[in-house]
Amino acid sequence: MTLARFFSTRLTPKALSNSLIGFIALVCLLLILATVWQIQQSANERVDAAKVSVSNIVIAAEQLARDTMLQADNTLQDIAERVAHDGIGAEQQSRMTTLLARQVERIDGLQGLFIFDAKGNWVANSFSQGVQTKNNSDRDYFIFHRDNTTQAIHIGSIVQSRTTGDLIIPISRRIESPDGSFAGVALATIPVSYFQNFFSRVDINNDGVIFLALDKGELLARRPTVTALMTTNLSKGEIFTRYLPHSDSGTAIIKSVVDGVERIYAYRRLSGLPIIAAAGISYQQVFAPWWSYVAQSLAVLGVIILALALLGGLLYRQIQQLLIAERELNAAQNKLEIIAMTDSLTSLANRRSYDSALKKEWARALRNQSSLAVILLDIDWFKQYNDHYGHLLGDDCLVEVAALIARNVSRPFDIAARYGGEEFVILLPETELAGAIVVAEKVRLSIEQARIQHSASALGIVTISAGVVAVYPTDKNSHRGSMAEADRLLYCAKIKGRNCIEAAAFHRDPSVICH
Secondary structure (H helix, E strand, O other): OOHHHHHHOOOOHHHHHHHHHHHHHHHHHHHHHHHHHHHHHHHHHHHHHHHHHHHHHHHHHHHHHHHHHHHHHHHHHHHHHHHHHHOOOHHHHHHHHHHHHHHHHHOOOOOEEEEEEOOOEEEEEOOOOOOOOOEOOOOHHHHHHHHOOOOOOEEOOOEEOOOOOOEEEEEEEEEEOOOOOEEEEEEEEEEHHHHHHHHHOOOOOOOOEEEEEEOOOEEEEEEOOOOOOOOOEOOOOHHHHHHOOOOOEEEEEEEOOOOOOEEEEEEEEOOOOOEEEEEEEEHHHHOHHHHHHHHHHHHHHHHHHHHHHHHHHHHHHHHHHHHHHHHHHHHHHHHHHHHHHEOOOOOOEOHHHHHHHHHHHHHHHHHHOOOEEEEEEEEOOHHHHHHHHOHHHHHHHHHHHHHHHHHOOOOOOOEEEEEEOOEEEEEEEOOOHHHHHHHHHHHHHHHHHHOOEOOOOOOOEOOEEEEEEEEOOOOOOOHHHHHHHHHHHHHHHHHHOOOOEEEEEOOOOOOOOOO
16 A cells, blocks of 8 residues: 555544544653653753762862872972981071971961971971970871881871861871981871861852862861761761772762762862862752752643643544534435435335446346346226326325335345336346246236225226346347337237236347237
C-alpha cells in the first residue's frame, strides 16, 4: 500500500475516534516527556553551575593557602640556613630578632617567627628582644623535627599561641648543625583568623562551607567555624575516605560529617603540601529557586494538557455527532434507495430495480455461459376486478398476489418484481427452462389455491397467466428480445384460456408458437 493510498483510505468511525484519542494522548505524553526532560536538564545545569562555582572558590582558597605557606616556608629556609651557618650566639640573637620582626611585617598572613634551640628553648622571635625562658619542647612540631631528619616543611595541627593566646597554624623546619645533628627548629605561625577572614569575604550561600584541613583530617580553618575547631577531625568523611584516595581534586555531592548538611563539594589537594582545600554549597539552597521553576513548568504543562483534553473532548463529541448524522444520512439514503427500487404497494422490486438486475445477471450469464430464465405473469381479468370491486380492493388483491409470488421465489439471488399494473416478473439466474416452469407452476397453483374471490372472472377466483423464457445469452443487448418473447408467450397463455403457462427456450431469431 502506497503512502498516498494509506492517507486517502477512510477510517472507520471507531478507528477515527480511537485515532483522535490516541493522538491527544500521544501529544500529552510527548509534552510530559519534553517537560520532564527540560526539568532534568535544568537540574543538571544547576548542579553543573554549582560545581563550577564551588570549584572556583576552592581554587581561590588553595591559591591563598599555597602563597601564604610557601612564603612562610621560604622565610623559614632562609632562617634555618643563617642559623646553621652563623650559629645563634648571644651576638646573633639581637640581629635575628630584628630580622624576624621585619619579615613578619613584610609577609602578609604571618603572625610570628620563632627560633628554638636543640632543647626547645626560645632563642629569638619576632615579638620581643632578649632571651626568653619559655620552652616549646613539648610541641608536636618540635618533637617531629627532633626525631626526624627530613628537611621538608612541616605543617602541624592547630595550637594555641603561648604568646598571644590566638589559634595558630604552626609551619616549621629543622635546623641542623654543620655536622648534621639536630640544632633546633625554625617556626612560622599563621593565625587561623587569617583564613577565616578570607572565607568570610567569599560569596557562598548560608549553609555553604569552606575549609582547609591537613591530609590526615585535622581542621585548620573553616567557615562557618566550629567551637571544637582544634579537635575536629574529618578523616572519616567521604572526601577523605572515598574520593581523595583516587583523585587529588574533584567534585561530589556529600553529607557533611560535621553538621549533616548535604552539599555539592569541590576539593583539591595542594601540590607539595599536606593540605586539603574544600568548599561546599548547600544542595537544598542550590535547588530552592529551581523548585519554583518546576512548579511553574508543571502548572503550564497542566494547563496545556487540560486545554488539549477539553479540545479533544470537543472534537470527539463533534466527530460522534458527525458520525451519527452520517449514519442517519446513510440510513435515509438506503431507505430512499430501497424506496426507489421497491414498489410501494406490493413491496416487491419495481420495474427500475428489475431492469437493473436483468442487465447485471444477463452480463454474468454471458460471461459464465449459463442459462437465465424470465417469468412474466399477469392477473387474469384484473380490469374487470377493479370495475367490480373498486380500486382499493384491487390494490389489496395486488398485494396478496405479490405476497404469494414472493413466497414461491425462494433462492436469495432470484428476483420478483412488479412490472407494471397487474403484471409481475420473476428473474431466475442460472436456471434452465424446466426449473423455470416448475417455479411458474408453483406460483400459479398457490394463487389458484388461495381462492381469492373474483366474481367478474369466468373461474370465480383470481388466477394468473404466465410466459416463461429460458435463454443462454449470446450478446449483451439481447435481453430485450427475451422480455419480448416472454410477453409473447404470456399473450399466448391469455389466448389459450388464461390460468395457464406458456414456455419456450429463446434464441435470437425465435420461431415459437403457442402450445
